[in-house]
Amino acid sequence: MTGITGVMFAVKAAFSILETAKNIAAARASRFDFDLVFAPLPAGNPLEVARQQLSKSENWGPGSQHIHILNNFSDCILDQGDFGRFIDPEAPHERQKQLCMVLSETFSSSVTEEDLEEFQSVDRLHQWVDNDAGRRDRAWLILRMSGLALDFISSHTHRLGLRGQAQTIVGAISDRLAAHIERNQSTIIETAFTKGAGARIAEALLTTSLEIAETRPELFSDKASVQALVRSAISPFRELNAENVGLDLNATQRLMKIRQVLRGPVATGVIQTVYEHRRDIFDGDYPEKESAAGIVTDALFEGLVAETVSGGLAKVFTPGFFVRTYPSVLRAVSASPEAFVRGTGQHVALGREFLSGLVDSLATMESRPQFAQAIFEMGMEMTRRHARIYIVDEARSALSAEMAERLESADSPWALMQIKILSHIADGMISHFEAKGLDPSILSRPTEQAFILDMVGLVAEQVAETPGMILGNDVNPEVVNIARGVAAFIANEHASLISRADWQRVSAHAISLALANPETLFSLDASDPEDALVVALVQRVLSSAQANLTAQADGATPLNRKSGQILFGRTLADALMTTLDMATSHARQLATESGQSALTQFIEQLNQLAMTQGAEQLSSQDWIYAFRWFLSDVISTGQANIPSETILLAVEAMRKGRALESSKADDPFAFDHVRTPTGDPEVYYQPVPPQGAEG
Amino acid sequence: MTQIYQIAIASVGLAFLSGCATPKTEGLTPELAVTQINAVKAEASDPGSDATRLEKLNNLLSVAETGIADSTADPALNLAWTFAAMTAAEALKSIPGQSDSAFAEAAGKTLNYADKASTSCLSMGSSRIDSRQGNFCGMALAVRRLNDSSSAVQAFTTATNAGDWAGSVAASEGFGQQVSTNWAGYNEDAAQLSLSEQNQTPFKRMALQEACELQIAQGEAGLLRNPSMEDDVRGAKDAYWTAMASAATFLGISSSAEACATDADSRSCKRETEIKLAETCQAL
Numbered sequence: 008m009t010g011i012t013g014v015m016f017a018v019k020a021a022f023s024i025l026e027t028a029k030n031i032a033a034a035r036a037s038r039f040d041f042d043l044v045f046a047p048l049p050a051g052n053p054l055e056v057a058r059q060q061l062s063k064s065e066n067w068g069p070g071s072q073h074i075h076i077l078n079n080f081s082d083c084i085l086d087q088g089d090f091g092r093f094i095d096p097e098a099p100h101e102r103q104k105q106l107c108m109v110l111s112e113t114f115s116s117s118v119t120e121e122d123l124e125e126f127q128s129v130d131r132l133h134q135w136v137d138n139d140a141g142r143r144d145r146a147w148l149i150l151r152m153s154g155l156a157l158d159f160i161s162s163h164t165h166r167l168g169l170r171g172q173a174q175t176i177v178g179a180i181s182d183r184l185a186a187h188i189e190r191n192q193s194t195i196i197e198t199a200f201t202k203g204a205g206a207r208i209a210e211a212l213l214t215t216s217l218e219i220a221e222t223r224p225e226l227f228s229d230k231a232s233v234q235a236l237v238r239s240a241i242s243p244f245r246e247l248n249a250e251n252v253g254l255d256l257n258a259t260q261r262l263m264k265i266r267q268v269l270r271g272p273v274a275t276g277v278i279q280t281v282y283e284h285r286r287d288i289f290d291g292d293y294p295e296k297e298s299a300a301g302i303v304t305d306a307l308f309e310g311l312v313a314e315t316v317s318g319g320l321a322k323v324f325t326p327g328f329f330v331r332t333y334p335s336v337l338r339a340v341s342a343s344p345e346a347f348v349r350g351t352g353q354h355v356a357l358g359r360e361f362l363s364g365l366v367d368s369l370a371t372m373e374s375r376p377q378f379a380q381a382i383f384e385m386g387m388e389m390t391r392r393h394a395r396i397y398i399v400d401e402a403r404s405a406l407s408a409e410m411a412e413r414l415e416s417a418d419s420p421w422a423l424m425q426i427k428i429l430s431h432i433a434d435g436m437i438s439h440f441e442a443k444g445l446d447p448s449i450l451s452r453p454t455e456q457a458f459i460l461d462m463v464g465l466v467a468e469q470v471a472e473t474p475g476m477i478l479g480n481d482v483n484p485e486v487v488n489i490a491r492g493v494a495a496f497i498a499n500e501h502a503s504l505i506s507r508a509d510w511q512r513v514s515a516h517a518i519s520l521a522l523a524n525p526e527t528l529f530s531l532d533a534s535d536p537e538d539a540l541v542v543a544l545v546q547r548v549l550s551s552a553q554a555n556l557t558a559q560a561d562g563a564t565p566l567n568r569k570s571g572q573i574l575f576g577r578t579l580a581d582a583l584m585t586t587l588d589m590a591t592s593h594a595r596q597l598a599t600e601s602g603q604s605a606l607t608q609f610i611e612q613l614n615q616l617a618m619t620q621g622a623e624q625l626s627s628q629d630w631i632y633a634f635r636w637f638l639s640d641v642i643s644t645g646q647a648n649i650p651s652e653t654i655l656l657a658v659e660a661m662r663k664g665r666a667l668e669s670s671k672a673d674d675p676f677a678f679d680h681v682r683t684p685t686g687d688p689e690v691y692y693q694p695v696p697p698q699g700a701e702g
Numbered sequence: 703m704t705q706i707y708q709i710a711i712a713s714v715g716l717a718f719l720s721g722c723a724t725p726k727t728e729g730l731t732p733e734l735a736v737t738q739i740n741a742v743k744a745e746a747s748d749p750g751s752d753a754t755r756l757e758k759l760n761n762l763l764s765v766a767e768t769g770i771a772d773s774t775a776d777p778a779l780n781l782a783w784t785f786a787a788m789t790a791a792e793a794l795k796s797i798p799g800q801s802d803s804a805f806a807e808a809a810g811k812t813l814n815y816a817d818k819a820s821t822s823c824l825s826m827g828s829s830r831i832d833s834r835q836g837n838f839c840g841m842a843l844a845v846r847r848l849n850d851s852s853s854a855v856q857a858f859t860t861a862t863n864a865g866d867w868a869g870s871v872a873a874s875e876g877f878g879q880q881v882s883t884n885w886a887g888y889n890e891d892a893a894q895l896s897l898s899e900q901n902q903t904p905f906k907r908m909a910l911q912e913a914c915e916l917q918i919a920q921g922e923a924g925l926l927r928n929p930s931m932e933d934d935v936r937g938a939k940d941a942y943w944t945a946m947a948s949a950a951t952f953l954g955i956s957s958s959a960e961a962c963a964t965d966a967d968s969r970s971c972k973r974e975t976e977i978k979l980a981e982t983c984q985a986l
Contacts, residue, residue, distance in 0.1 A: 047985055048914055055921035056984070059977045085929050090939060093927040116984075154768065393940040 053107050053118040054094055059109045062091030073113055080106045235284055239276035316431050382433055385464055386426035428470065428486075433463045435487040436494035458507055462497070462514060466490050467519050485529065488522045488539070492529045496545040501553040509580035516584045517541055520591055527594045528587070540598055544586050544606070551607045552579050555614040574610070575616050578627040581612070585635050593642045601645045608647035609638065629658045636661070732769060732782035735762055736789050743793040756797050756804075761865040763790035763811070778835065781822045788815035788845060818847035831895055840892070840901035844908050847888040851880040851912045855919055858942075862923035866933035870925065874941035877916060881948040882883060885909055906953070913949040914983035916942075918975070943972035952977045 060066060061084060066073060077084060083098030083106055094103050199467060263331040361562065436459060470486050493514050496502070521528045521541065528541045552574040574582065586606065589597065596602040613633060617625045625633075633654050641647050730738070742758045745751060751903035769783030794804075823831065833840060843912035853878040861869030888909075892902050920926060920942055928935050950956045956978045962971030 043707050048911070048918065048983060052918070052921040054924075054927060055980070058921075058927055059980050062973060063977050087929075087931070090936070091926065096924075096927065096929065454713060615866070 020625050021144070051112075054103075056116050056118055057107050057110050058091065058093040060114050060116070066114065076106075076109055076113065080109070134540060173489055184320060201674060231284075235280050238281040243276060307699060382429045382460075382463070384428060385460065385467070429467050430464060431487050432466050432470075432490040433459070435468070435490040436462060439491045439494035440498055461491070461511060462493060465511060465515055466493065466518055469515070469522055489518060489529045492521070492539045492542050493517060493544045495539070496549075499546055499549050501549040504549060504552055504556075504575045505580050505583075506576060509577055512658070513545075513580050513583050513587075517545075517587050520587055524591050524594075528590060540590055540594060541587060543603065544597060545583055547603050547607050548583055548586055548610065551614070552582075552609040555611070573615055573627045573630055581631045582634055585631070589638055593639070596642050596645070603641055605641050605645045605647045606638070609641045609649070610634070610645055612649065612651075613654070616654060620655070624655065625658060632661045633658055703850060725869055730769075732766070732779070735766055735769070735783075735786040738762055738854060739786070739790050742869060752797050759790055759794045759797065763787060763794065766790055777822065777826070777880050781819060781826075781835065782831055782838065784815050784819040784822065786810055787840055788842060791815060792845060803986060812845060813849050816842050816849065817882055818890070820846045827895070833898070833901075836895065836897050836901045840897050841904045843888055843891045843895075844905035844955060847884045847891070847905070847914055848880075848908050849886055851909075852915070854880055855912060855915045857924065858916060859919040861951040862920070862925050862938065867938045870938040871941040874938070874945040878941075878945040878948045881945070881952050885952055891909055894930065909949070910953055910982070910986070913946065913953065917946065917980050918948075932981065940969065940972075943969065943976055946976040947972045950975045953979075955979050955982055 066076065077092075080102070083095050084092055085095045085101040086092045094106060107118055108120060110116070440459075465501075466486065466489060497510050497514065505513070517528070529539045555574055593602070597606065601611055613625075613630055617630055636657055637649055637654070641649070739759065739762050742755050742762070745755060749817075766783050766787035766789075770780060770787060773779040773783055788811075791808050791814075794808035795812060819839070823835070823839035823842060826835070854873050857876065858870060858873035861873055888905050891897075892905075925935075925942060926939060928939075947962050956975045960970060962975055
């Protein structure tokens with residue numbers, strides 16, 4: 008008994024200790040403040056962001072630099088005075104999207120195309136519940152459900168006769184919906200006008216629509232091939248819908264799931280079906296089975312199906328990649344099947360190999376998927392245009408025996424090599440932009456991407472036409488160096504002094520000169536592209552131009568410059584091209600500090616003269632003439648101090664010469680301001696030699 | 703053998719007593735319960751996990767309700783459990799995928815516990831409220847004072863989505879009225895309880911969130927993007943702008959807002975104020 012009492016005492020003591028410990032823990036926990044977690048606000052509706060940007064008066068007040076946006080998009084902006092401006096809901100969605108993107112870029116909001124598409128889609132889902140206004144949108148969604156299939160053959164839309172069928176489809180939905188309402192009458196009455204009623208109606212519509220699309224594809228087309236396509240696209244959606252009925256997902260969640268399906272089962276199903284029905288779907292456009300193009304295309308197609316099913320291409324391409332780009336492959340294949348065949352052109356089952364090679368060729372673009380598709384399309388287009396001539400004719404006759412041999416023994420087909428070349432050029436340029444510390448978000452802007460791709464195309468086109476620049480398996484390292492050099496000078500902090508069109512002109516000229524004189528202008532020894540002679544000269548000229556603008560007026564830019572400040576825009580572009588010309592013939596002098604100093608001093612002298620004389624005495628044309636005329640002597644002698652009177656006399660003489668030229672009936676535009684300055688202009692006087700240069 | 707017998711009895715007895723002694727709150731304090739509620743609320747939402755989150759929050763709400771029942775003798779602990787129950791009910795409201803009746807029940811409980819906690823706080827008075835109680839009194843009062851604004855936003859959403867312009871105007875006016883009565887009332891409560899600036903922060907954040915919810919509801923319904931020039935649509939736009947201008951004035955978002963918060967002020971002034979408020983919401 009004593010033992011039991013002892014145990015009970017021990018138990019009580021233990022319990023007391025436990026309680027005390029618990030209290031201490033609670034007291035410790037109580038030292039923390041209470042807090043509420045706020046649910047995150049939904050992402051901003053891009054159409055609302057656009058409405059705010061369009062309605063905010065400070066964006067469009069007097070002196071605004073953005074008024075052109077209102078003018079350019081007047082077709083899709085509704086201006087309701089005090090009620091503000093907003094995007095016209097009736098405007099084409101593509102225009103709405105363009106306007107949103109322009110506003111986002113101009114006013115630095117974070118709206119992306121993907122956000123916008125999502126909200127436009129959600130808007131459409133909401134409109135579903137409105138029976139009359141939503142007819143068009145319901146039809147749109149049906150068509151969207153088989154989006155990949157229909158997009159894939161978007162260039163063949165006329166064969167589907169979709170416009171005429173849309174009303175039939177909507178009619179069919181209405182019938183089915185009526186049946187659905189009949190079946191579920193009591194539930195509908197019970198839940199009508201409660202939270203989520205809209206979503207339930209949309210769900211009923213969605214279910215009905217999917218059912219229609221899968222069970223009655225003849226409503227889309229009477230062609231068996233298209234019916235198969237619609238059925239294969241819709242089937243995964245029906246499965247998805249069946250899984251999710253009753254989960255009460257909101258529209259955004261539903262769209263996210265739809266996207267996942269689009270990336271996987273739908274893509275696979277559509278591509279397999281297109282392959283199976285390829286000859287029907289492409290009709291006369293599909294190459295003859297017995298032809299080289301037919302064999303290659305079949306092989307390619309088969310490889311595409313295999314790679315899609317295994318998911319091997321997913322890491323580089325976006326979901327819509329095949330849909331949008333496959334036609335371009337077919338065009339390229341039809342134009343030059345040899346470009347897709349390895350080496351001497353045996354017809355091998357290369358489809359899968361080609362696509363695996365494609366991933367390798369685009370490997371440098373893996374971290375830049377926004378460029379991958381454009382590079383691929385550009386590669387296909389260049390293949391279409393150049394490959395046959397290049398491979399069949401030039402490679403075997405005009406080129407050296409060594410080059411022909413290289414091409415014969417190449418590991419990759421030409422089309423792959425073309426993409427690889429473009430990838431390397433693009434990578435060289437983009438890497439340099441990144442190395443310069445540019446904001447990475449810049450590369451996500453469509454306008455910047457387009458500019459970079461233009462420059463890539465510029466380099467690639469010239470490379471394709473220059474023998475010796477393409478090796479057996481890749482591009483000559485000199486080309487990548489040139490591309491990086493071009494990137495270096497367009498990434499210059501003062502690059503905005505010249506328009507993009509002029510930069511393309513300057514770059515094309517630099518590339519053309521560089522391909523003829525690669526070692527001179529873009530030395531392979533330079534570890535940093537900034538060290539290349541061309542880049543150094545361009546930077547010197549740009550810095551002088553900027554100094555001229557800012558030295559004369561605080562904070563001056565090409566927009567608020569003073570009279571006589573003319574070295575910007577096209578004049579500056581011409582000055583750059585003249586300097587590059589000079590670099591090919593005076594590379595040794597211009598590579599020295601004294602040569603470059605003489606160059607900049609002379610530019611400063613001309614700028615000073617333009618400021619003091621005004622436009623009447625020294626126009627931008629005069630400036631360029633004087634620059635071309637005296638630059639050779641300035642660089643040769645290293646002396647820039649040419650007397651102003653000498654320059655003005657030369658200018659006067661050149662003006663007379665121009666007047667004479669313009670009076671010639673057969674040559675009214677003797678001086679073309681944008682002419683590539685490959686040679687000195689014709690003049691009708693003897694130049695006055697610079698003082699001290701006589702010898 | 704006797705020793706083994708004694709140890710066995712002791713173990714059974716200890717286990718029995720421990721079981722009896724374990725509070726029904728499963729060892730949680732109100733503070734730890736709130737920490738767990740916040741953690742569940744912050745978890746990512748998807749259809750699969752939402753069901754689990756609902757279950758966890760319902761459990762925590764039950765624990766808090768037990769805590770309230772068990773602590774009637776201790777007003778401070780009772781207040782803390784009431785606050786925990788309010789937080790759990792409020793968190794339940796934010797989980798998607800629940801039935802309408804479950805949502806309504808959660809909303810009702812949120813208001814009920816906020817009322818209860820607020821009444822306790824106000825009856826205790828500033829002299830008896832310590833800084834920690836000030837912390838959750840500030841939040842309970844905020845939930846109570848903003849509940850009707852939340853209802854006004856819901857009414858606005860329903861009416862505007864349905865094109866019921868008269869309903870939309872009424873809801874906007876209701877929201878504006880809340881700003882001038884209940885929002886202003888919070889300031890009076892805070893003064894009565896001498897709440898610190900820090901303890902008033904949740905109210906300011908929640909009030910801004912309500913205004914943002916109204917703005918988002920407007921955006922989703924597309925009221926301001928409605929091209930109709932009919933009088934009733936224009937009236938709905940005007941009423942919405944007036945409500946937003948009032949909120950912006952209260953929140954001090956626009957220094958000029960005060961000048962355009964009344965009906966007589968210009969439409970463009972209210973429009974600019976609403977845009978400023980929307981930009982603040984986007985930065986949240």
